[in-house]
Amino acid sequence: QDELKILDTPDGTIGPAPCALTCSGVGRWNDTDPYCWQNSGYHTAKVYRHVDIRDCNFVSAPVVTMTTGSISFTGLCPSITVSFVNSKQFNVYSVEDVRASKMLRDECSVYWSAFGYNC
Numbered sequence: 771q772d773e774l775k776i777l778d779t780p781d782g783t784i785g786p787a788p789c790a791l792t793c794s795g796v797g798r799w800n801d802t803d804p805y806c807w808q809n810s811g812y813h814t815a816k817v818y819r820h821v822d823i824r825d826c827n828f829v830s831a832p833v834v835t836m837t838t839g840s841i842s843f844t845g846l847c848p849s850i851t852v853s854f855v856n857s858k859q860f861n862v863y864s865v866e867d868v869r870a871s872k873m874l875r876d877e878c879s880v881y882w883s884a885f886g887y888n889c
Contacts (some may be wrong), residue, residue: 773787773790774787774790774791774792774873774885775787776790776833776873776885776886776887777817778833779830779831779832779865779887780832780833781831783830783831783887784840784887785886785887785889786887786889788889789802789829789887789889790885790886790887791826791885791887791888792883792887793823793826793828793832793882793883793884794881794882794884796879796880797819797822797862797879797880797882798841798879799840799876799877799878800840800874800877800881804820804862804864805819805820805822806870807809807819807871807873807874807878808818808870809869809870810837810863811850813863814860815867815868816863816868817841817857817864817868817869818853818862818864819860819861819862820859820860820861821832821860821861821882822859823857823858823859823860823882824859825862826884826886826888828884828886828887828888829835829857829885829887829888829889830857830886831855831856831857832855832884832885832886834852834855834882834883834884834885834888835882835884836850836852836862836870836880836881836882836883837880837882838848838850838878838879838880838881839850839878839879840876840877840879841877841879842877844876846876847873847876847878848865849865849866850863850864851863851865857886860882860884861873862880864876868877873879877887
């Protein structure tokens with residue numbers, strides 16, 4: 771029997787084991803507003819984007835892991851960090867200084883997995 775055991779979550783909500791869910795996807799480099807790369811007005815020289823996880827049907831904030839990657843042969847994408855997570859979306863910021871135009875030129879997508887509860 772497959773079992774997913776979640777020891778903790780961002781908001782401390784632990785649900786029943788049968789409701790534990792893994793959901794994964796890709797926030798594509800060419801997604802449109804509000805799910806696109808944008809230059810940050812708050813963190814100078816960083817970019818950010820929202821990643822939509824509504825279709826996972828989480829009832830609370832899941833544990834999220836993610837990385838950037840490119841399907842472009844010449845694309846080189848920066849490291850990212852999570853800045854906010856709820857049951858519907860999470861936000862990522864670049865760790866390195868970069869502009870949104872580079873994220874688009876290098877076709878940088880966000881590859882993610884989320885672990886949470888759906889009941």
